[in-house]
Amino acid sequence: MAKTKKIKAKVDLHPASKLPRRFYDIQEETSGASAEQKAEDFLRKAADRLKIKPDLSQLKFDQVKDSILGKHVLFQQYEGGDPITGAWARVDINHDGAVYNVETNLIPEKSLATSAKMAANAPAIGEAVAVERAIEATGPADQSYQVNQAEAVMYPVEGVPRPAWKVVIVREQPRGDWKVYIDATSGDVLYKINLLKAQHGKGRIFDPNPVVSPNDTSLKETSTIPDAGYSEVQLRDLDGGGHLDGPFVTTRATTSRIKQTNFDFRFKRSDRAFKEVMVYFHIDRVQRYFQELGFANVLNKPIAVNIDGRKDDNSDYSPVTKSLTFGTGGVDDAEDAEIILHEYGHAVQDDQVNGFGATPEGKAMGEGFGDYLAASFFFDHKPASMRPTLGNWDATSYSGANPPFLRRLDSNKLYPRDIVGEEHSDGEIWSACLWQIRASLGGRVADRLIISHHFLLSPRSGFEDAAKALITADAQLNDGRNENAIRDVFVARGILANPDRDNKRAGIPFAAIHSNRDRPKPPNRARRSFVKGRARTW
Numbered sequence: 018m019a020k021t022k023k024i025k026a027k028v029d030l031h032p033a034s035k036l037p038r039r040f041y042d043i044q045e046e047t048s049g050a051s052a053e054q055k056a057e058d059f060l061r062k063a064a065d066r067l068k069i070k071p072d073l074s075q076l077k078f079d080q081v082k083d084s085i086l087g088k089h090v091l092f093q094q095y096e097g098g099d100p101i102t103g104a105w106a107r108v109d110i111n112h113d114g115a116v117y118n119v120e121t122n123l124i125p126e127k128s129l130a131t132s133a134k135m136a137a138n139a140p141a142i143g144e145a146v147a148v149e150r151a152i153e154a155t156g157p158a159d160q161s162y163q164v165n166q167a168e169a170v171m172y173p174v175e176g177v178p179r180p181a182w183k184v185v186i187v188r189e190q191p192r193g194d195w196k197v198y199i200d201a202t203s204g205d206v207l208y209k210i211n212l213l214k215a216q217h218g219k220g221r222i223f224d225p226n227p228v229v230s231p232n233d234t235s236l237k238e239t240s241t242i243p244d245a246g247y248s249e250v251q252l253r254d255l256d257g258g259g260h261l262d263g264p265f266v267t268t269r270a271t272t273s274r275i276k277q278t279n280f281d282f283r284f285k286r287s288d289r290a291f292k293e294v295m296v297y298f299h300i301d302r303v304q305r306y307f308q309e310l311g312f313a314n315v316l317n318k319p320i321a322v323n324i325d326g327r328k329d330d331n332s333d334y335s336p337v338t339k340s341l342t343f344g345t346g347g348v349d350d351a352e353d354a355e356i357i358l359h360e361y362g363h364a365v366q367d368d369q370v371n372g373f374g375a376t377p378e379g380k381a382m383g384e385g386f387g388d389y390l391a392a393s394f395f396f397d398h399k400p401a402s403m404r405p406t407l408g409n410w411d412a413t414s415y416s417g418a419n420p421p422f423l424r425r426l427d428s429n430k431l432y433p434r435d436i437v438g439e440e441h442s443d444g445e446i447w448s449a450c451l452w453q454i455r456a457s458l459g460g461r462v463a464d465r466l467i468i469s470h471h472f473l474l475s476p477r478s479g480f481e482d483a484a485k486a487l488i489t490a491d492a493q494l495n496d497g498r499n500e501n502a503i504r505d506v507f508v509a510r511g512i513l514a515n516p517d518r519d520n521k522r523a524g525i526p527f528a529a530i531h532s533n534r535d536r537p538k539p540p541n542r543a544r545r546s547f548v549k550g551r552a553r554t555w
Contacts, residue, residue, distance in 0.1 A: 023062045029485075031122075034176065037066050040119040041489060047114040052081050056090035056108035059116050068125030069094075075129065076106065084472045085311045085465075086493045087111040096129050097136055101171040101178045102198065109473065111493055118489050120475060124178060132171065132178040141201045144169075147182035151197035154206045155186050162188045165337050172198045172207050181207055187337050192327070194337040214334045214363040214374065214383055223295070224248040225354035225395045226410035232400055234420045237413050238348050242286055250298055252282060253305075261297040263319065265304040268293045270323040270340050292324040292343070292351035299354045300361055303394055307365075310465045316368040320361070324351040332356060334363035336372070347414045355391035355407050362387035369471040370478075378479035380440035385447030386467070392426050392448075393455055393464055405452065426452040431524030432480060432511040447480065450506050454487075457502045466490055466499070480512045 025044035028037045040063065048055060057073060064071040079091040087110050094104035101124055109118040124132075144167050152158055166185040171178035180201035187194055194212040199205070223229075227236055227246035236242070254263045259276040261268045268274045275282070275290035284291040300320065307315050321340040327333075330346025341360050343351040350356045363383055366373040374383045388407050396404055403409055408423030416422055428445045436443050455463040466487060473486035484507040491499045507513040511524025 023065070024059070026119075028066075034125070036068060036123075036125065037063065038121060039485075041117070041485075043116050043118065045116045049114070052088040052090050052110050053078055055110055055114065055116060056092070059108055059119060060092070060106060063119070067121060067123055068127065069123055070126055075126070076123075079105075082472065083314060085469055086472055086490060087117075089472055094123050096124075096132055096171045096178050097180075099169050099171050099180070101173065102181070102183065103173060103477065104171075104178070105475075107475070117493065118473060120473070122475065122477070124173060124176070128177050135177070136180050141180060142182075142199075142204050144182060146204060147199040147201065148184055150199050150204050150206065151182075151184035151186055151195070151209075154197050154209055155193065155195040156188050160188065162186050165194075169201070170198070172200075174207065179207075185337060187335070192333070194335050210375065212336045212372075214336070214360075214367075214380075223352070223354065223410070224250070225299075225391075225398055226352075228409040228413065228420060229395075229399050229403060234409075236410070247285065249283065252280075252294070252298060253301060255280060261293050263297065263301055265317070265319055266297050266300040266322060267319040268297065268322050268324065270321040270326070270342070272323075286352065289325070292349060295354060296322050296324055296341075296343070296351050296357055299357050303358055303361065303390070306394065306464075307468065310461065310468065312468060315468065316365050320364055322351075325349065332360050334360050334367070336367045339364070339367075348411050350411070353408060353411045355395060355409075356411055358391040358394055359387035359407070362390040365390075365468070366471055369468075370474050370476060372476035373471070373474065373478075375476040376479055377438060377440065377443070379477065381443035382447045382478075382480065382483055384440045384444030385449075385451065388424055388426060388444065388448040389451040389455075389467065392452070393460055396460060424448075430510075432522070434511065434524040434526045446510065446512075447483075450484075450510055450512065453506045454503060457506070458499055462495075462499075466494060469494060484512050 024040065026040040027042045029039040030036065031038045045059070050058070060073055060076070061071050069075055075094055075096070076092040077095055079093045082089040082091070090108045090110065092106045094101045103122055104124050106121040106123055107119065108116055111117050148164055148167050152162060156162065163186065164184065165187050166183070168183045170181050170183045172181035182199045182201055184197045184199060185195065186197065192213065195209060196212055197209040198207040200207050223246055227242045228234055231243065231245040256262045259278045260274060261282070271293060275293055282290065282294045284294060304316065323340065323342045325345045326342040327344035328346065329344050332343040332350040334341050341364065343349070366383055366386060374380045392404065392407055403420050405427035406420060406422035406425050409420050412421035412423045424441065424445060426448045428449045430446045430449060432446050435446060451467055454467070458466070470483065470486045470490040473489055474483060487503050488500050491497055491503060504513060508515045509523055511522040514520040514522055
């Protein structure tokens with residue numbers, strides 16, 4: 018680990034720029050200054066290492082977020098008056114007022130000087146042209162869409178920011194929340210990403226579903242659910258208007274939604290409103306659980322839900338509209354409490370880290386956390402054989418397993434050997450790690466730790482970043498008592514290098530072990546003879 022000259026801390030470096038990306042194990046004295054002032058003081062000390070101006074004139078204070086870990090102070094980097102996409106710094110301050118962790122992705126001053134010259138000498142396209150190019154890049158112009166945002170920004174290309182337009186477009190067909198960066202000089206698409214976080218599954222709306230209760234794995238989508246499969250519950254804190262609107266969830270995004278002035282919402286599966294009730298109840302209940310764990314400001318507001326806004330077998334969370342939409346293909350997704358909580362997990366992460374999941378590993382962590390949240394929350398509701406599985410009711414229409422399931426949380430996948438580039442599959446690596454941590458620490462301790470570590474992540478965090486963030490969060494919440502248990506899980510999975518094995522990873526791919534350059538060469542005396550086109554060696 019490298020060390021700063023002015024700051025006593027350990028440092029992780031960016032693999033490309035070799036500049037600090039994270040300071041941790043920081044030895045800083047507490048002071049009575051504000052969180053913003055403490056953060057600025059630290060960044061001034063680190064300016065030489067970060068290669069930025071020590072007066073911080075390239076940074077603008079963004080906000081202070083409070084969490085159970087302390088305060089998190091965020092800064093955005095600018096050039097020529099425009100924000101630089103992905104260029105930011107976050108300073109984490111504990112409850113004693115000391116800086117304990119810092120993560121940055123700042124552009125060095127030298128690159129900004131190059132960027133300024135490029136911008137001064139280049140022609141620029143206007144907003145209207147940029148929007149038109151973004152629409153073309155996301156789908157047919159004759160299909161329904163809405164331009165949610167168009168903003169002049171700087172977008173780094175090979176480390177040098179260049180003038181660009183950020184355009185956010187919401188589409189229904191094909192469905193997506195698109196963020197597109199258009200080169201403000203050439204009009205070329207620099208980058209585009211669909212922000213929509215999709216769960217490819219089905220749904221149910223019991224406690225958590227009729228396969229689990231009354232433990233009947235023979236049920237099918239067409240089955241009549243016995244009365245024993247239903248639970249009567251209290252719907253808390255309705256706002257009194259007769260709809261399912263409360264402090265943490267609203268069904269206002271659902272067309273022709275139910276209204277009961279007598280507040281009697283006791284329906285069965287054959288009634289469309291049954292899905293509204295279950296979405297309201299399960300989201301409301303898990304949010305109250307978060308607050309019991311100490312998270313007073315994690316998505317502590319109503320989230321809009323459309324119970325049947327998709328006709329296919331998919332559901333999604335939209336970071337643009339901040340809403341959930343469930344599909345009706347197969348078993349209706351809003352009938353499945355585990356699918357509901359999985360999708361809510363995406364919303365939780367987006368609330369904690371705006372734009373979370375901007376990398377393939379980040380997307381996989383999003384899927385893995387959603388699976389973990391549902392499986393952990395319903396752990397005590399399920400028989401032992403179903404606890405490490407997800408979507409038992411949803412899966413009745415396509416799974417041949419007994420019990421049926423969508424995904425598991427007890428896979429034996431290793432990193433990076435089993436990475437395939439599909440977020441749901443790769444997410445099973447992450448969910449398996451979280452599941453093991455839960456088994457070691459217990460449900461509430463693990464849930465609190467796992468939710469809290471999101472505050473230490475960035476939109477571009479990967480598996481290793483998150484593993485280290487969990488260790489840092491444990492140091493703040495539990496005085497590091499669980500560090501060894503957490504580290505052991507990630508070392509065994511290959512996400513962290515093994516210091517006892519020369520920092521090798523457990524999940525090194527077979528091809529990397531047995532590459533051609535590593536294979537032993539045959540002895541010089543070997544003779545080769547070709548028989549029917551095959552080489553044979555004695």
